[in-house]
Amino acid sequence: MNLTRLEFTFESAVKTSFKMSTVTSKLAKWELKKICPLLNHAKLCLLFKASVHGYTFDAFNHKCNLQGPTVIVAYNKSGYVFGAFTSKNFAQTGQNVVDEKAFLFSFNERQMKEDPLRVVSGNPQFSFFDIGPNFGSLIFLHRNTATIHSDPAGAYKFDPLQMHGNDLALTECEVYRVEEAGRLMEIPWRLMHWDSDKRKALLNTISDWKPSVSSVKQARILLVGPIGAGKSSFFNSINSVFKGYVSTQANTGTAGTSLTTQFRSYSLKPSGDVKHVPFSLCDTMGLEDEANNGFDVDDFVSVLKGHVKDRYQFNPAMPLQPDSPYFHKSPELKDRIHCVVYVIDTSKVKILSNKMIESSGFFGGKPTS
Numbered sequence: 001m002n003l004t005r006l007e008f009t010f011e012s013a014v015k016t017s018f019k020m021s022t023v024t025s026k027l028a029k030w031e032l033k034k035i036c037p038l039l040n041h042a043k044l045c046l047l048f049k050a051s052v053h054g055y056t057f058d059a060f061n062h063k064c065n066l067q068g069p070t071v072i073v074a075y076n077k078s079g080y081v082f083g084a085f086t087s088k089n090f091a092q093t094g095q096n097v098v099d100e101k102a103f104l105f106s107f108n109e110r111q112m113k114e115d116p117l118r119v120v121s122g123n124p125q126f127s128f129f130d131i132g133p134n135f136g137s138l139i140f141l142h143r144n145t146a147t148i149h150s151d152p153a154g155a156y157k158f159d160p161l162q163m164h165g166n167d168l169a170l171t172e173c174e175v176y177r178v179e180e181a182g183r184l185m186e187i188p189w190r191l192m193h194w195d196s197d198k199r200k201a202l203l204n205t206i207s208d209w210k211p212s213v214s215s216v217k218q219a220r221i222l223l224v225g226p227i228g229a230g231k232s233s234f235f236n237s238i239n240s241v242f243k244g245y246v247s248t249q250a251n252t253g254t255a256g257t258s259l260t261t262q263f264r265s266y267s268l269k270p271s272g273d274v275k276h277v278p279f280s281l282c283d284t285m286g287l288e289d290e291a292n293n294g295f296d297v298d299d300f301v302s303v304l305k306g307h308v309k310d311r312y313q314f315n316p317a318m319p320l321q322p323d324s325p326y327f328h329k330s331p332e333l334k335d336r337i338h339c340v341v342y343v344i345d346t347s348k349v350k351i352l353s354n355k356m357i358e359s360s361g362f363f364g365g366k367p368t369s
């Protein structure tokens, strides 16, 4: 559905900025060579870096909860790289988690040629709450500090000299999502906690929101984007959520040019538990590369200012004129556009023309109103 498209775009943007930011993995090549065989040569995706996000359990939870299999990699001044792998989600369930696949590991820069230490437990019970991620014998970020708590006689038995050299102060602690090689499509790209309570809570959050100006009862959200991007389907999806059943009020489909040729202002009706929908969605004609085709820039400005009435038939050859019956002469604040959503088909991003990319800056990023 279109929501997924937008969310995916957002997620991609976040990932991109993440790569461009200074949050980079501390893992050196030789360290990767040691860790990867322990993890079936899986791909590692950096989720958390204590020196950037904080040596706190809250920061850890924020970045690492519900990410599927993960590996913690901790460093100390004595040259030890050690940590823990779990195939289970980190989650504050308040209960111990059993994970037969979990293990602790360690290696040291002075023992480059030796195999890493790998310790499994006969009774692998973990807790991921309270005082830090607790692997029975090792607790990372112990009590919100840059230290570990070590109990070599706990669930995992190890020689503390081999594990961390009895140096319990951390110089870094990173967490990676372990993405199994060759199985990426079988793993959801984003783990969601989703049930009817969550749905209800989200709907309540939305319906409780109020525009800050009392004369505006519904924020008007304008959908713009290239032809066939999914603008009308996006409206149908949102409309279906509030109606409580699948609705296809707006026409959707593919044609050589924009299928939507009228300006449509849809007021969403509440149903069920929702008493009020504080926004409306406005659907537009798709943007096109060629001049005199698709949604016109002048019409866009008129729409933003609230001059365009519902069901206005777009004419790419000539924008809306002030003497047209569809021209709203004195729009109020409630008639104007309060938010613009630029809808894009993420599978086509790579084939967007330069002109379309430039125009997205205008339509999505720099409204003139």
Ligand SMILES: Nc1nc2c(ncn2[C@@H]2O[C@H](COP(=O)(O)OP(=O)(O)OP(=O)(O)O)[C@@H](O)[C@H]2O)c(=O)[nH]1
Pocket (backbone or CB within 6 Å): 001, 002, 003, 004, 005, 225, 226, 227, 228, 229, 230, 231, 232, 233, 234, 251, 252, 253, 254, 255, 257, 258, 259, 260, 284, 285, 286, 287
């Ligand atoms: N796979 C997939 N197809 C989608 C999605 N959203 C829309 N489509 C399909 O993409 C096509 C175009 O969708 P529309 O909603 O009509 O797109 P639009 O942006 O309104 O297009 P115009 O009005 O022509 O500018 C339709 O065949 C939809 O079924 C989506 O999220 N995923």
Ligand SMILES: [Mg+2]
Pocket (backbone or CB within 6 Å): 231, 232, 233, 251, 252, 259, 260, 283, 284
């Ligand atoms: Mg459409």
